[in-house]
Amino acid sequence: MSAPLNIPLKEIEAVTNNFDDTNFIGAGFLGKIYKGQLPLERGLVDVAVWRLDHSFWLQELAFEKEISILSRFKHMNMVSIVGFCYEDNEMLIINERVSRGSxxxxxxxxxxxxxxxxxxxxxxxxxxxxxxxxxxxxxxxxxxxxxxxxxxxxxxxxxxxxxxxxxxxxxxxxxxxxxxxxxxxxxxxxxxxxxxxxxxxxxxxxxxxxxxxxxxxxxxxxxxxxxxxxxxxxxxxxxxxxxxxxxxxxxx
CATH class of the missing domain: 1.10.510.10 (Transferase(Phosphotransferase) domain 1)
Structure with missing residues (x-):
């Protein structure tokens, strides 16, 4: 089982056009989600970047839980994690994008x-x-x-x-x-x-x-x-x- 990649913030900013509104695809209780295409060894992968909201006081715990579960447990009916980023006060979780959304x-x-x-x-x-x-x-x-x-x-x-x-x-x-x-x-x-x-x-x-x-x-x-x-x-x-x-x- 491959571990999620620790992806530099500059790469995530590049694929989301610095979290531009044109790449915004949804929002949840903990933050906003942006689409992008991330170049990986297997080629370009459509990703959904979950940008955690800084106002949420349990942000770090939520960040760790999401990564921990998706990294350790794999099932065809669970989303697949690609990587994460914890840099410059940004907490980002990068999953493979599910085409039809929620x-x-x-x-x-x-x-x-x-x-x-x-x-x-x-x-x-x-x-x-x-x-x-x-x-x-x-x-x-x-x-x-x-x-x-x-x-x-x-x-x-x-x-x-x-x-x-x-x-x-x-x-x-x-x-x-x-x-x-x-x-x-x-x-x-x-x-x-x-x-x-x-x-x-x-x-x-x-x-x-x-x-x-x-x-x-x-x-x-x-x-x-x-x-x-x-x-x-x-x-x-x-x-x-x-x-x-x-x-x-x-x-x-």
Whole structure:
């Protein structure tokens, strides 16, 4: 397993045109992401450069966690790290760019068919299962941490909140809250399943912070969850597939 490269800041500035807005492709809680093409031994590689925000007080810990997880654990449904840069107060993580960007950009996309949504769900669960086998909890699964490649295959990222647990050494308070356990990933995955099923985000309105979960459970119990689903998407679903999927998202 090859270690990530320690890439000089001047090289990253060159490929992103000094972090020019024309190369900006997204933003997360911890910072902005820029695209570029980095010359490596195997040729030009499309990369996504995550530039951590200096205002975040746990910036260094998040930086170390992301690099540590992506360096030590490899899976077809996880993003691939190329390198990093810690220079002149800059903390940069360089990953291979996933062509279609985050799932959040495609949630209501007509190209994201029901079969592709199932494919994405299976891919994310496989990656989480792989990590759980090593006692790693992701702790941040959401539609912004899931990226899609050219073939609509899921690649998970966003390991800044991840943690490793040791059997028998978990604080009981965390256990009761479902934090620091696999349950936290399963709860988050349930929300992702709901969003894939309905083709929209869990929050009805970001302005008033309204949440669809309680309404979804009510409709599920009254066998009306299909009313949340886009009619075009619902028409693609086999009834048995829909029933199995909706039960999984409620149970999870």
């Amino acid at each position: 799932l959040s950009r495609h949630l209501s996309d007509r190209e994201l068919t029901w079969m592709r949504r199932l494919q994405i769900s299976v891919g994310v669960v496989r990656a989480l299962s792989y990590l759980h086998n090593f006692s790693i909890i992701h702790h941040n699964i959401n539609i912004n941490a899931i990226f899609l490649d050219q073939n609509w295959e899921a690649k998970i990222s966003g390991f800044e909140y991840s943690m490793r647990i040791s059997a028998g050494n978990l604080d009981l308070a965390y256990e009761k809250l479902g934090m620091g356990t696999y349950k936290s990933d399963m709860f988050s995955m349930g929300i992702v399943l709901f969003e894939l099923l309905c083709g929209k985000e869990t929050f009805v309105s970001k302005e008033d912070n309204s949440f669809q979960a309680s309404s979804a459970i009510f409709h599920y119990e009254n066998r009306e969850l299909h009313k949340f689903v886009d009619p075009d998407l619902f028409s693609q679903m086999d009834p048995l597939s829909f029933n199995i999927f909706q039960k999984q998202h409620i149970v999870v």
